[in-house]
Amino acid sequence: MKEKNLTPTPRPPAPIKREGELSSRTRGGFLPFHTNAFDRVFIGVVILIGIHLLWLRFMEPALPIEAATVISLVIGYVVVRKG
Amino acid sequence: MGEYISQMRNPRTGWLLLSPTLIILIIFGFMPFLYVLVVGFFDWNVFAAEDGMRFNGLGNYRRLVFDDLFLLSVGLTIRFAVFAIVSEVVFGFLLAQMLTRNFPGKSIFRIIHTFPLMIAPIAVGAIWRLLVIPGFGPVPFVLDRWFDFTYQIGTYPDQALATSVIMDVWHWTPFVTLTMLAGLSAIPREPVEQAKVDGANRLQVFWYVTLPFLRPVLLTTVFIRIMDAIRTVDEVWMLAGGGPGTRFTGIYIWRVTSPGASADWGYGSSISLITLYLTIVLCWLLFIAISGRRKGEVE
Numbered sequence: 001m002k003e004k005n006l007t008p009t010p011r012p013p014a015p016i017k018r019e020g021e022l023s024s025r026t027r028g029g030f031l032p033f034h035t036n037a038f039d040r041v042f043i044g045v046v047i048l049i050g051i052h053l054l055w056l057r058f059m060e061p062a063l064p065i066e067a068a069t070v071i072s073l074v075i076g077y078v079v080v081r082k083g
Numbered sequence: 084m085g086e087y088i089s090q091m092r093n094p095r096t097g098w099l100l101l102s103p104t105l106i107i108l109i110i111f112g113f114m115p116f117l118y119v120l121v122v123g124f125f126d127w128n129v130f131a132a133e134d135g136m137r138f139n140g141l142g143n144y145r146r147l148v149f150d151d152l153f154l155l156s157v158g159l160t161i162r163f164a165v166f167a168i169v170s171e172v173v174f175g176f177l178l179a180q181m182l183t184r185n186f187p188g189k190s191i192f193r194i195i196h197t198f199p200l201m202i203a204p205i206a207v208g209a210i211w212r213l214l215v216i217p218g219f220g221p222v223p224f225v226l227d228r229w230f231d232f233t234y235q236i237g238t239y240p241d242q243a244l245a246t247s248v249i250m251d252v253w254h255w256t257p258f259v260t261l262t263m264l265a266g267l268s269a270i271p272r273e274p275v276e277q278a279k280v281d282g283a284n285r286l287q288v289f290w291y292v293t294l295p296f297l298r299p300v301l302l303t304t305v306f307i308r309i310m311d312a313i314r315t316v317d318e319v320w321m322l323a324g325g326g327p328g329t330r331f332t333g334i335y336i337w338r339v340t341s342p343g344a345s346a347d348w349g350y351g352s353s354i355s356l357i358t359l360y361l362t363i364v365l366c367w368l369l370f371i372a373i374s375g376r377r378k379g380e381v382e
Contacts, residue, residue: 034369046367048361056141057148065141 029083040083045074051075123352130346143353153354157361163244164312164365167251170306174252175259175304182260183267197257204254204342208321211250215322236323243323250322251312259304266300267293302373306366313362 025036031043048069055068090096123143125136146155182193198209214220217235226232236243270293294301318329 042367046360046364052141053144053148053357056145060145077168 031079031083035083037080040080041076044072047079047080048072049077057064086142096248109218119355123356125349125350126347127349128347136349139349143350144357146350147357148351148355151253159244160246160313161361161365163247163251163315164309166244166248167255167312168308169246170252171256171259171308172301172305174256175263178256179263179267182264196260199254200257204315204318204320207250208318211246211253211318212322215246247319247322248320251315255308255311259308262300262304263297266297270296298373302370305373309369310362313358313365327377 026034027036028034029040031040035043051072052065052068055063055065059068122136124141125137126139126142127136149189177198180191186197202210212220215222215234217223217237226234234242236246274292274296275288276290283291
């Protein structure tokens, strides 16, 4: 009869944290707190919706809504890359 | 044993165990959200001459940001939520502090003070309506006779708001007290005693020891209360009927009672989404304010 291996499987080694980094997935950018990728995308979407609503209310007679989309996409890109 | 452990650590086992919850969440949470998201971009009025949905782009949202009654209801809802939640947290914390000490009749008090939690919101609204209705309730009578104060929630919107806040505080403070009590009971004694030995006064102990330990509980409680307060309908509607006139109409009261919003499903969906957005933004800002780790701070 084959003997079962009773020793538990060893866990993979924990990733080494770099200085100023809370975990392998969070980081500090220009935002005043540490974020992971989901946080930054979420912040980008919140900003996108907010800019569009404010644009509809105050700016649309002067500039079309596409301008708000461009601005919010640029801001979203900056937040995701550098936030 | 080792084989069992390695099987349990297998990601596939994790997904398998999570799958019932995920399926329920997708069917009852995510799919209705997607449906509302799509309908929000359509014109779909059940009383319209033409049947069915017509694509409207951002039309519903454009209509929404210029709707004065909607903007008024957003402002009122935020005022109601801020006043109610701040009061509930303060009273809830003080009551929880009191309940951590021993005093005669503590068990009876603890039971009695949780009674409002057992009452349905619509019944809470009915009870308070009986208390404050002019010409019938005892509150206007006593205020008029003893303090010569005219109290009519059907006439003065500020009084309607204040009464709704007091009613909400009466209803939900016990919930905050219970969560705070759980949080306070979980605080280890050593850091508090150490701070006292180091010469910290009561305020410093509260600010530097108790409050940081309470932070997760505080955050969870306030999140739950924000979500509840923003979508309050029944008790406030029962109390004042969204009045006087339309002067005390919260977002959801307006969503349910306004003919434009309740018959036009596209417009109604856009209101629901904006309310969700408002809730998320408020919760997120609060989360950052309370728990956001700033640069240089150690986890």
